[in-house]
Amino acid sequence: MPVNMMARDTVADLPPPDAGTKSLPLVVDLDGTLLRTNILFECALAYLRQYPLGVVMIVIWLIQGRARLKQELARMGLLDPKLLPHNEALSTYLAAERAQGRKIYVATAADGVLARAVAECHGPFEGVLASDGHINLKGRHKAEALARLFPEGFAYAGDSRADFPVWSRASEVIAVGRARFTGSASRRFDKPSLEFPTPGMLPALIACARPHQWAKNALVIAPAILGGVATDPSRMFDVVLATLALCIIASSTYVLNDLWDVADDRRHWTKCRRPIASGRLPVAAAAGAVPFGLALGFGIGLLAGPGIVLALAAYTLLTIAYSLALKRIPIVDVVVLAGLFTVRLVLGTVAAGVAPSPWLLVFSMFLFGSLCFAKRFVELERWTSHSDAKVTSRGYEVGDGPLLLVLGAGTGIASILTLVLYVIFDAYKRDLYTNAAWLWAFPIILFLWFARVWLVASRGQLHDDPVEFALNDGPSIMLGAALLGAFLLAWSGAFA
Numbered sequence: 001m002p003v004n005m006m007a008r009d010t011v012a013d014l015p016p017p018d019a020g021t022k023s024l025p026l027v028v029d030l031d032g033t034l035l036r037t038n039i040l041f042e043c044a045l046a047y048l049r050q051y052p053l054g055v056v057m058i059v060i061w062l063i064q065g066r067a068r069l070k071q072e073l074a075r076m077g078l079l080d081p082k083l084l085p086h087n088e089a090l091s092t093y094l095a096a097e098r099a100q101g102r103k104i105y106v107a108t109a110a111d112g113v114l115a116r117a118v119a120e121c122h123g124p125f126e127g128v129l130a131s132d133g134h135i136n137l138k139g140r141h142k143a144e145a146l147a148r149l150f151p152e153g154f155a156y157a158g159d160s161r162a163d164f165p166v167w168s169r170a171s172e173v174i175a176v177g178r179a180r181f182t183g184s185a186s187r188r189f190d191k192p193s194l195e196f197p198t199p200g201m202l203p204a205l206i207a208c209a210r211p212h213q214w215a216k217n218a219l220v221i222a223p224a225i226l227g228g229v230a231t232d233p234s235r236m237f238d239v240v241l242a243t244l245a246l247c248i249i250a251s252s253t254y255v256l257n258d259l260w261d262v263a264d265d266r267r268h269w270t271k272c273r274r275p276i277a278s279g280r281l282p283v284a285a286a287a288g289a290v291p292f293g294l295a296l297g298f299g300i301g302l303l304a305g306p307g308i309v310l311a312l313a314a315y316t317l318l319t320i321a322y323s324l325a326l327k328r329i330p331i332v333d334v335v336v337l338a339g340l341f342t343v344r345l346v347l348g349t350v351a352a353g354v355a356p357s358p359w360l361l362v363f364s365m366f367l368f369g370s371l372c373f374a375k376r377f378v379e380l381e382r383w384t385s386h387s388d389a390k391v392t393s394r395g396y397e398v399g400d401g402p403l404l405l406v407l408g409a410g411t412g413i414a415s416i417l418t419l420v421l422y423v424i425f426d427a428y429k430r431d432l433y434t435n436a437a438w439l440w441a442f443p444i445i446l447f448l449w450f451a452r453v454w455l456v457a458s459r460g461q462l463h464d465d466p467v468e469f470a471l472n473d474g475p476s477i478m479l480g481a482a483l484l485g486a487f488l489l490a491w492s493g494a495f496a
């Protein structure tokens with residue numbers, strides 16, 4: 001009868017091994033079993049991050065065989081085995097078995113160099129069987145090797161259909177993976193079995209896509225409102241399509257960013273819990289989701305017209321450039337982030353078919369530039385308190401805090417000044433406002449909000465993302481409501 005180990009947390013909770021199998025050696029796989037990731041994909045990702053044009057060499061090595069590819073990537077030494085996420089439930093079970101004197105081995109298709117390094121982090125193990133550059137120790141090859149090494153029988157822990165030949169030779173089946181797979185694997189073989197189900201990938205993929213960040217994409221609607229076409233159904237349909245397309249594309253770039261930053265995230269005190277870094281979302285699944293999401297987003301954008309596609313392409317290219325390189329260049333990273341917010345307004349302008357507003361674009365650059373400086377300031381302060389390193393993963397040094405504070409406050413004041421100039425020189429000329437005098441509340445409200453953001457940031461209490469902070473902070477919500485009220489009064493002319 002299979003035993004489900006998903007809820008087991010402590011050694012004391014684990015059932016004793018079956019009397020008929022407890023004396024047999026226990027062999028455990030690494031990829032997707034002891035580790036919540038795949039070493040080959042991790043190595044390839046680390047190699048491409050270091051050598052972006054190395055994709056050519058990866059293809060050449062792959063043509064020579066998967067064992068050769070694994071060996072060449074392992075020789076690079078770019079992967080830190082201590083950072084690879086592991087299956088806590090299975091590790092606890094192995095510790096309990098080891099404590100009872102059971103001999104435990106590793107048998108993996110990963111290259112021997114990395115397999116031994118990983119085993120040292122999660123052992124001790126009696127021995128390690130792995131690929132050697134010539135033979136890819138997987139499926140039939142692994143089954144034959146283990147049958148020769150343990151002719152009296154063995155227990156085997158695996159995670160995929162490639163392990164079926166091994167389980168057919170094993171005396172005990174230990175299935176790790178999605179609940180549906182582990183259940184079918186246990187029923188397939190009429191042998192003693194254990195199951196270690198892992199959570200489904202869909203919740204992890206949704207978390208990695210960060211749908212809460214879609215609130216930023218509401219900026220796409222702003223040009224339609226300020227341009228006076230919000231009541232035009234045909235134009236608003238294109239705006240909605242553009243917004244939906246941007247949400248999907250933005251989520252795809254978030255996944256790409258987490259893939260590219262996985263090594264840095266695992267060293268971070270909070271980002272280590274992200275789906276890819278923690279192993280909840282496999283690297284291969286995340287990599288497959290990126291092109292699918294981009295294709296879907298651009299397909300929706302195409303329905304709204306070629307201009308929308310061009311604006312989406314500009315956003316995508318700038319985001320990818322930021323994720324791959326620009327975010328590690330101090331000050332430039334903030335300019336690019338502010339630019340991405342402004343591109344959202346450009347997308348909304350194109351979708352709504354209204355004339356672009358230089359006032360709005362300049363205001364956006366200063367406004368979001370200040371918020372991005374606040375984000376970097378908070379990150380730097382937390383880096384200083386959590387790390388001994390003098391340089392952050394974003395290229396800033398620990399002494400840059402005062403400069404970021406000055407630049408952030410300065411750009412915030414510049415956005416308020418831009419807003420004042422807009423009210424003086426342009427707002428009264430627009431047909432949108434019945435009583436533009438109410439717009440004078442905008443600079444006051446905005447100043448109060450900026451003052452709160454930077455006060456909270458200087459106290460170290462600001463969330464990593466100022467936009468998320470604004471959506472959850474009571475005073476910020478009240479100031480936002482006051483801002484909306486002032487706009488409605490200016491638009492309607494109430495109390496004129």
